Amino acid sequence: MPATTTPFSPDLLDPTSPAYKKARRQHFKTTRNRSPHVDSEWTPFRAAEKKYKALFPPPDLSDVIDLALLDDTRADEVVGGVWRGASDAIPCREIPLKKNGPSLRGKKAYIFPNHPGLVVLPSFVSHDEQRQLVRWALQDHARRPNETNLDVHYVLPEEGLWSRYTSLRAAGEADGELVQPRISTSSEVPPPEPPGPRKLIANEPAGKGNYHELSASPKPPPAPSPTAQPSSVASLVRRLRWANIGWSYHWGTKQYDFAKGRGEIQDDLRRLCKSVIRLVPWEELFGGGNNQEGWDDGSPDWDAWDETYGKSVGVLFNRIQCLERRIEPDAGIVNFYQTRDTLMAHVDRSEVCATSPLVSISLGCAAIFLIGGLTRDVAPTPILLRSGDVVVMSGPACRRAYHGIPRILEGTLPPHLHTSMSGDSWEVYEEYLRRARINVNVRQVFPRGFDPA
Numbered sequence: 001m002p003a004t005t006t007p008f009s010p011d012l013l014d015p016t017s018p019a020y021k022k023a024r025r026q027h028f029k030t031t032r033n034r035s036p037h038v039d040s041e042w043t044p045f046r047a048a049e050k051k052y053k054a055l056f057p058p059p060d061l062s063d064v065i066d067l068a069l070l071d072d073t074r075a076d077e078v079v080g081g082v083w084r085g086a087s088d089a090i091p092c093r094e095i096p097l098k099k100n101g102p103s104l105r106g107k108k109a110y111i112f113p114n115h116p117g118l119v120v121l122p123s124f125v126s127h128d129e130q131r132q133l134v135r136w137a138l139q140d141h142a143r144r145p146n147e148t149n150l151d152v153h154y155v156l157p158e159e160g161l162w163s164r165y166t167s168l169r170a171a172g173e174a175d176g177e178l179v180q181p182r183i184s185t186s187s188e189v190p191p192p193e194p195p196g197p198r199k200l201i202a203n204e205p206a207g208k209g210n211y212h213e214l215s216a217s218p219k220p221p222p223a224p225s226p227t228a229q230p231s232s233v234a235s236l237v238r239r240l241r242w243a244n245i246g247w248s249y250h251w252g253t254k255q256y257d258f259a260k261g262r263g264e265i266q267d268d269l270r271r272l273c274k275s276v277i278r279l280v281p282w283e284e285l286f287g288g289g290n291n292q293e294g295w296d297d298g299s300p301d302w303d304a305w306d307e308t309y310g311k312s313v314g315v316l317f318n319r320i321q322c323l324e325r326r327i328e329p330d331a332g333i334v335n336f337y338q339t340r341d342t343l344m345a346h347v348d349r350s351e352v353c354a355t356s357p358l359v360s361i362s363l364g365c366a367a368i369f370l371i372g373g374l375t376r377d378v379a380p381t382p383i384l385l386r387s388g389d390v391v392v393m394s395g396p397a398c399r400r401a402y403h404g405i406p407r408i409l410e411g412t413l414p415p416h417l418h419t420s421m422s423g424d425s426w427e428v429y430e431e432y433l434r435r436a437r438i439n440v441n442v443r444q445v446f447p448r449g450f451d452p453a
């Protein structure tokens with residue numbers, strides 16, 4: 001669990017303010033005995049993580065690309081928060097979306113010559129859809145039967161943790177009710193969980209060749225923590241870190257556990273991901289002279305994503321019924337970050353399909369997203385992601401690129417997620433989001449034509 005820290009004050013960005021001077025004194029006190037040589041051992045990715053994570057001095061974001069600055073309609077989001085990057089920090093190019101009908105007015109997409117396969121669609125998700133997704137993530141999705149990080153350790157309320165929290169809060173009793181820990185039935189004491197949202201272990205990249213071997217490998221259930229204490233519903237809400245989507249993920253081996261079956265992907269989320277894939281002009285990324293090595297079976301399939309991923313299921317089945325497996329987003333995770341949480345550099349390589357687009361939706365507070373290359377030795381590009389932004393990672397280079405979230409930017413909840421703009425029942429969501437970011441990360445596990453049976 002992240003340590004409690006003093007709340008972030010905008011004055012911390014002003015070197016003449018007392019808050020800044022106090023933070024500087026504290027910083028020198030705590031770092032006095034640190035070896036000055038540590039930095040030389042860091043990989044470029046690690047150095048970037050350290051830079052953006054630092055509480056003091058607050059990082060300079062002038063080398064962070066902030067696409068919201070190119071959109072006048074987002075001025076209130078930028079001005080309201082204290083953090084901003086620069087619109088020209090790194091080379092990028094706007095590409096036209098394919099069907100720019102009335103509902104798409106104003107929506108844009110950007111690609112990055114240094115990161116072939118990466119697409120950012122700023123503010124792609126409307127304000128209403130953002131609110132719906134936040135409600136869905138906390139209330140409908142982060143509960144049984146979907147697994148969350150808390151299930152293994154606590155006997156969570158039947159109605160779902162968030163629903164219980166909102167009822168207790170309405171009655172003024174949010175801190176009153178305790179949730180009991182699960183009793184460990186194993187004689188082996190599991191190692192303590194490292195701090196931060198995600199456990200990172202090196203796993204073997206999945207692929208068609210080792211799919212059966214990885215599927216058959218033992219996936220023992222995780223043991224409840226022997227040190228978990230009875231905890232209030234309100235405190236557990238802040239300790240929610242992830243909720244599984246679709247195929248069940250086994251954290252111990254970092255492989256999917258297909259034996260557990262596949263959870264449903266919510267319809268609106270599936271439609272949203274499909275609409276992103278349908279609208280991106282893939283030839284701009286992969287056509288012409290932009291060929292990439294490393295596609296499954298050696299043959300690029302991006303020119304079929306419109307059909308195989310983007311089409312609505314009905315149309316797909318009518319056209320090519322029985323000819324190939326339905327290709328859809330079928331797995332993923334909802335990440336819940338509190339403002340001091342980070343997600344270390346990692347590659348998402350448990351999916352058998354290593355090239356199909358991964359769609360990632362940002363909600364709530366803004367964050368710094370780092371994306372590098374195939375090793376941590378590639379210096380990553382920092383991108384400022386705000387609520388409603390969608391990132392797509394696709395193709396062999398980008399889908400297996402190191403990436404991470406070193407910082408959630410304090411004080412950046414956009415005005416459209418404040419209660420004044422969203423109605424009374426939103427208050428509890430606003431209170432949560434003021435110190436949080438939610439990321440909905442959707443993937444496709446199986447490549448076209450691959451039959452897991």
Ligand SMILES: O=C(O)CCC(=O)C(=O)O
Pocket residue numbers: 333335343348360369403404405439441
């Ligand atoms: O929070 C994000 O934007 C990225 C999350 C991510 O990389 C993951 O879930 O694998």
Ligand SMILES: [Fe+2]
Pocket residue numbers: 346347348403
């Ligand atoms: Fe990831």
